Amino acid sequence: MLEELKQKVYEANMELPRRGLITYTWGNVSGIDREKGLFVIKPSGVDYDVLKPSDMVVMDLEGNKVEGEMNPSSDTATHVELYNGFKEIGGIVHTHSPHATAWAQAGRALPCYGTTHADYFYGEIPCARNLTAEEIEEGYEKNTGKVIIETFQGKNPVYIPAVLCKNHGPFTWGRDAAEAVHNAVVLEEIARMNFMTELINPQAGPAPQCMQDKHFMRKHGPNAYYGQGK
Amino acid sequence: MLEELKQKVYEANMELPRRGLITYTWGNVSGIDREKGLFVIKPSGVDYDVLKPSDMVVMDLEGNKVEGEMNPSSDTATHVELYNGFKEIGGIVHTHSPHATAWAQAGRALPCYGTTHADYFYGEIPCARNLTAEEIEEGYEKNTGKVIIETFQGKNPVYIPAVLCKNHGPFTWGRDAAEAVHNAVVLEEIARMNFMTELINPQAGPAPQCMQDKHFMRKHGPNAYYGQGK
Amino acid sequence: MLEELKQKVYEANMELPRRGLITYTWGNVSGIDREKGLFVIKPSGVDYDVLKPSDMVVMDLEGNKVEGEMNPSSDTATHVELYNGFKEIGGIVHTHSPHATAWAQAGRALPCYGTTHADYFYGEIPCARNLTAEEIEEGYEKNTGKVIIETFQGKNPVYIPAVLCKNHGPFTWGRDAAEAVHNAVVLEEIARMNFMTELINPQAGPAPQCMQDKHFMRKHGPNAYYGQGK
Amino acid sequence: MLEELKQKVYEANMELPRRGLITYTWGNVSGIDREKGLFVIKPSGVDYDVLKPSDMVVMDLEGNKVEGEMNPSSDTATHVELYNGFKEIGGIVHTHSPHATAWAQAGRALPCYGTTHADYFYGEIPCARNLTAEEIEEGYEKNTGKVIIETFQGKNPVYIPAVLCKNHGPFTWGRDAAEAVHNAVVLEEIARMNFMTELINPQAGPAPQCMQDKHFMRKHGPNAYYGQGK
Numbered sequence: 001m002l003e004e005l006k007q008k009v010y011e012a013n014m015e016l017p018r019r020g021l022i023t024y025t026w027g028n029v030s031g032i033d034r035e036k037g038l039f040v041i042k043p044s045g046v047d048y049d050v051l052k053p054s055d056m057v058v059m060d061l062e063g064n065k066v067e068g069e070m071n072p073s074s075d076t077a078t079h080v081e082l083y084n085g086f087k088e089i090g091g092i093v094h095t096h097s098p099h100a101t102a103w104a105q106a107g108r109a110l111p112c113y114g115t116t117h118a119d120y121f122y123g124e125i126p127c128a129r130n131l132t133a134e135e136i137e138e139g140y141e142k143n144t145g146k147v148i149i150e151t152f153q154g155k156n157p158v159y160i161p162a163v164l165c166k167n168h169g170p171f172t173w174g175r176d177a178a179e180a181v182h183n184a185v186v187l188e189e190i191a192r193m194n195f196m197t198e199l200i201n202p203q204a205g206p207a208p209q210c211m212q213d214k215h216f217m218r219k220h221g222p223n224a225y226y227g228q229g230k
Numbered sequence: 231m232l233e234e235l236k237q238k239v240y241e242a243n244m245e246l247p248r249r250g251l252i253t254y255t256w257g258n259v260s261g262i263d264r265e266k267g268l269f270v271i272k273p274s275g276v277d278y279d280v281l282k283p284s285d286m287v288v289m290d291l292e293g294n295k296v297e298g299e300m301n302p303s304s305d306t307a308t309h310v311e312l313y314n315g316f317k318e319i320g321g322i323v324h325t326h327s328p329h330a331t332a333w334a335q336a337g338r339a340l341p342c343y344g345t346t347h348a349d350y351f352y353g354e355i356p357c358a359r360n361l362t363a364e365e366i367e368e369g370y371e372k373n374t375g376k377v378i379i380e381t382f383q384g385k386n387p388v389y390i391p392a393v394l395c396k397n398h399g400p401f402t403w404g405r406d407a408a409e410a411v412h413n414a415v416v417l418e419e420i421a422r423m424n425f426m427t428e429l430i431n432p433q434a435g436p437a438p439q440c441m442q443d444k445h446f447m448r449k450h451g452p453n454a455y456y457g458q459g460k
Numbered sequence: 461m462l463e464e465l466k467q468k469v470y471e472a473n474m475e476l477p478r479r480g481l482i483t484y485t486w487g488n489v490s491g492i493d494r495e496k497g498l499f500v501i502k503p504s505g506v507d508y509d510v511l512k513p514s515d516m517v518v519m520d521l522e523g524n525k526v527e528g529e530m531n532p533s534s535d536t537a538t539h540v541e542l543y544n545g546f547k548e549i550g551g552i553v554h555t556h557s558p559h560a561t562a563w564a565q566a567g568r569a570l571p572c573y574g575t576t577h578a579d580y581f582y583g584e585i586p587c588a589r590n591l592t593a594e595e596i597e598e599g600y601e602k603n604t605g606k607v608i609i610e611t612f613q614g615k616n617p618v619y620i621p622a623v624l625c626k627n628h629g630p631f632t633w634g635r636d637a638a639e640a641v642h643n644a645v646v647l648e649e650i651a652r653m654n655f656m657t658e659l660i661n662p663q664a665g666p667a668p669q670c671m672q673d674k675h676f677m678r679k680h681g682p683n684a685y686y687g688q689g690k
Numbered sequence: 691m692l693e694e695l696k697q698k699v700y701e702a703n704m705e706l707p708r709r710g711l712i713t714y715t716w717g718n719v720s721g722i723d724r725e726k727g728l729f730v731i732k733p734s735g736v737d738y739d740v741l742k743p744s745d746m747v748v749m750d751l752e753g754n755k756v757e758g759e760m761n762p763s764s765d766t767a768t769h770v771e772l773y774n775g776f777k778e779i780g781g782i783v784h785t786h787s788p789h790a791t792a793w794a795q796a797g798r799a800l801p802c803y804g805t806t807h808a809d810y811f812y813g814e815i816p817c818a819r820n821l822t823a824e825e826i827e828e829g830y831e832k833n834t835g836k837v838i839i840e841t842f843q844g845k846n847p848v849y850i851p852a853v854l855c856k857n858h859g860p861f862t863w864g865r866d867a868a869e870a871v872h873n874a875v876v877l878e879e880i881a882r883m884n885f886m887t888e889l890i891n892p893q894a895g896p897a898p899q900c901m902q903d904k905h906f907m908r909k910h911g912p913n914a915y916y917g918q919g920k
Binding site for chain 2: 113114115116182185186189192193194196197198199200201204207208210211214218225226227228
Binding site for chain 3: 898
C-alpha cells in the first residue's frame with residue numbers, strides 16, 4: 001500500500017546523508033497521505049546503506065502501525081502529534097544536523113539575520129522548551145510533539161517550517177517529505193551562517209522587517225516572482 | 231544569439247556548485263557583450279543539475295528580455311544597474327556563500343588582514359547599507375544595484391571587485407563571468423580566514439599598507455610579475 | 461592465528477580515514493579475544509593505503525608480541541592497561557580527531573549538552589590529568605592507561621566509553637573494535653557541536669538529567685526500544 | 691636535467707590540492723639537489739590541472755634560472771634565501787592554507803597545545819615580523835627569506851620546520867619536498883585544533899615540557915621508537 005508515497009519518503013530519507021545532515025542513523029523523514037489519514041516513516045535504527053523503499057512503515061494518526069515488518073522510527077509519536085496539530089503539513093524531518101543542533105543545545109531561537117533565512121522562514125525559528133520530568137515519563141516522544149505545538153501558539157507553522165527542540169535538535173516540515181528535507185538543509189545552512197555572524201559582530205541585529213517581508217513574499221506570497229512560476 | 235557567451239556564462243554558473251559556493255539555486259552569474267550592449271544571465275530557480283547553456287536568458291541594459299524562454303534570475307535588475315554603473319566590468323556573480331554572507335549579516339566591511347586578500351582586492355571590501363523601506367517598495371533588486379554603486383563612490387570597482395550587501399550576501403565582478411566567479415571563490419576564502427583571524431587575535435590589524443600595495447601591484451599593476459605574463 | 465579478529469580489527473582501522481577521523485597514521489584500533497586473552501592491534505606508523513589484515517600484530521595482556529612481523533602501535537601499552545583495567549570492553553580506539561583533540565588540549569571534560577551525547581554517553585566525558593614527569597619517564601604509554609583508569613574511579617566505562625587525555629587526544633572503547641570506532645565518530649561529532657554550543661551561548665548548561673536518563677536508557681537500558689531490537 | 695627531482699617536486703606540488711591546502715595556484719613547492727647546488731620549483735601561476743613534471747623550473751642558489759621555459763614561482767627568491775640559510779633542509783613549501791594563514795594574519799606564534807604538535811614541531815611555531823617598507827621596496831621575496839632566517843636565530847629549523855609570516859601565510863620545510871608537504875599538512879591541522887582550543891578554554895596553556903620532549907623524541911630523537919624503524 002502507498003507504494004508511491006513510500007518511494008518518495010524513501011528518497012527523502014536518502015537525501016539526508018547525501019546533504020551531510022546525518023551521522024549514522026540519526027534522523028528520520030515521514031510523509032503523509034492526508035486523504036487516507038496514513039503516513040509513511042523510516043524504520044528505527046536502519047543503516048541508510050541497506051534501507052529500501054519497502055522498509056518504510058505505514059502508520060495511522062493514532063500512532064498504530066498499519067503495515068510494515070520493522071519498528072518505526074523511535075520518534076514516530078512526535079510525527080503523529082505534528083501531523084495532528086499542523087493540518088497543513090505533508091512531510092516531517094528530524095535530524096541532529098550539527099549547526100542546528102548546536103543552537104538547540106544553546107537553547108536559543110535562531111534570529112533572522114538575513115535574506116537566506118527570510119527566503120524560507122518568516123521570522124525567527126523558535127526554540128521549544130525542555131519537557132518536564134513528568135512529560136518525559138508520561139510519553140517522551142508524544143510530548144515532544146505537544147511541546148512543539150505549544151511553541152507555535154500564535155505562530156504560523158507554514159510560514160516558519162522549523163523548530164529547535166532544546167538540548168535535542170531540529171524538526172522541519174513542508175508540503176511533502178521532499179520540501180521538509182529542503183527546509184532541513186536550509187535550516188542547517190542558516191544555523192551555520194548565523195553562528196558565524198554573531199562571532200563576527202556580537203551586536204548584529206536581525207534584518208530589517210521590510211527586507212524580511214520582501215524576501216519571504218517574493219518567494220512565498222501570492223505575488224511571488226522567484227523561479228519559473230510553477 | 232550570443233551562443234559563445236551563453237556557453238561561457240553557463241560554465242561560470244556551473245563552477246559555483248563545484249566550488250562549494252552554492253546551496254540549491256542560491257546564486258547567479260551573468261556576462262556581458264559590451265559591443266552589443268546585451269548580457270546573458272542564469273534563469274531563476276533552475277537546478278544546476280538540469281541547467282543547459284541554451285537556458286541562459288539574454289537581456290538588454292534597460293532590463294528587457296531579448297531572448298530566452300525562462301524568467302531571468304530574480305536579481306537581474308541588480309545586474310543591469312551594475313553593468314550600467316560600472317562600465318569596466320564584464321561579468322557579475324551573486325551567491326550566498328556562507329562566510330561572505332556571515333560578514334554581510336554582521337554588517338561589517340571585510341578588513342584586509344593579509345596577502346591573500348591583497349592579491350585580489352585593494353583595501354577593505356565594503357559593506358553596502360540596507361535599503362530603506364521605500365527603496366525596497368519602489369524596486370528592490372534595482373535599488374540594490376544603486377546602493378552598491380553609491381557604496382563605491384570614491385572607490386574603484388576594478389580594484390575592489392566585490393561588495394557585501396548588509397543582511398544579504400556578496401556580489402563580485404570581473405572582466406568576464408569566469409573572473410567574477412574566481413573573485414567570488416577568493417572572497418569566500420578570505421571571509422573564512424578573516425573570521426578566524428579575529429577570533430585568534432581580537433586586536434589583529436590590517437596588513438601594512440606597503441604590503442598591500444606590493445601584493446596587489448605584483449599581480450595587477452603595470453609592472454605585474456606574477457604568473458606567466460599573459 | 462585469530463584471522464577473523466584480524467580482519468575485523470583491520471576493517472575497524474580502515475573506517476577511521478573513511479570517517480575523516482585520521483590524518484596520516486595518527487590513530488590505532490585494537491580488538492580482543494577475551495577467551496584467549498590476546499588482542500590484535502594495528503602496526504605502528506603504517507599508511508592506511510597499504511595496510512593489510514595480515515599486518516595486524518597479536519599481543520598478550522602482559523604486552524608481549526605473540527605474532528606479527530611489524531612493531532605494534534606505539535600506544536600498545538595503553539591498550540594493554542585498558543584491557544586489564546576495563547574487563548567488559550572488547551575494542552579500543554585512539555585518534556587525534558580534531559574537535560575531540562581540541563577539547564583535550566583545552567583540558568576540559570565534554571559536557572552533556574544534548575541528546576546526541578546522551579544517546580551514547582551517560583554524563584560528561586572526563587578529561588584525564590597530565591602525566592607527571594616521573595610517570596612519563598617510567599613508562600609513558602603504560603601510565604597513560606593507568607591515568608585513564610584512575611580517571612574512571614567511581615565511573616562506569618561501559619556507560620561512558622570515552623576519555624579525553626589532556627594535551628593529547630581521545631580514547632574510545634566498546635564491545636568490539638567496530639563499536640569503539642562508532643563511539644569515536646560520535647565523540648568527534650559531539651565535540652564539534654558542543655564547541656559551537658558554548659560560542660552561541662556561553663551560559664549554556666547541560667541537558668536536564670531526566671532527559672539524559674531517557675535518551676541513554678531508550679538505547680542502552682534493559683527496556684531499550686531504539687532500533688530493531690537486535 | 692634533474693629529471694628524478696623534477697618528478698618528486700611535481701608530485702609534492704600535486705599533493706597540495708589533494709590535501710586541501712590550496713585554492714587556485716596559491717602555493718609552491720621546491721626541492722634541492724645539495725650536491726649540484728640546484729633546486730627545482732613550480733612555475734608561477736600555473737593551474738594544477740595542467741601542471742607537468744617537465745614544467746618544473748631549475749634554479750641555482752644565486753637565484754638564476756638554469757633550465758625551464760616558464761617563470762619560476764614568484765616566491766622563488768624566498769626559497770633561495772631559505773636554502774642558503776638553512777643548510778640542512780631539502781624541500782620548501784609555501785601555501786595559504788586557511789587555518790595557518792589565519793594565525794599568520796593574527797600575528798601570533800602557534801603555541802604547542804598538545805602531542806599532535808609535539809610529534810612534529812619542538813616548541814611553538816614562530817611568527818616572523820612584517821617587512822619594513824624599505825625591505826619590501828628593496829626585494830620583497832628575498833627579504834621575506836631573510837626575515838624568516840632572522841626569526842630562527844637561536845632556534846633549530848630542523849626541530850621547528852615551519853614559520854608563519856605575519857599578514858601573509860606559512861612556509862614549511864623538511865628533508866625533501868615530500869616531507870615539507872607533510873609538515874604543511876600537519877601545520878594546517880594543528881592550526882585548526884589550536885584555534886578551537888583557545889575558544890574552548892581561553893586559559894589553555896601549552897602542553898607540559900616533559901610531554902613535548904617525550905613526543906618529539908619518540909619520533910625524532912636518537913632513540914625514536916615510533917613506526918617501523920626505517
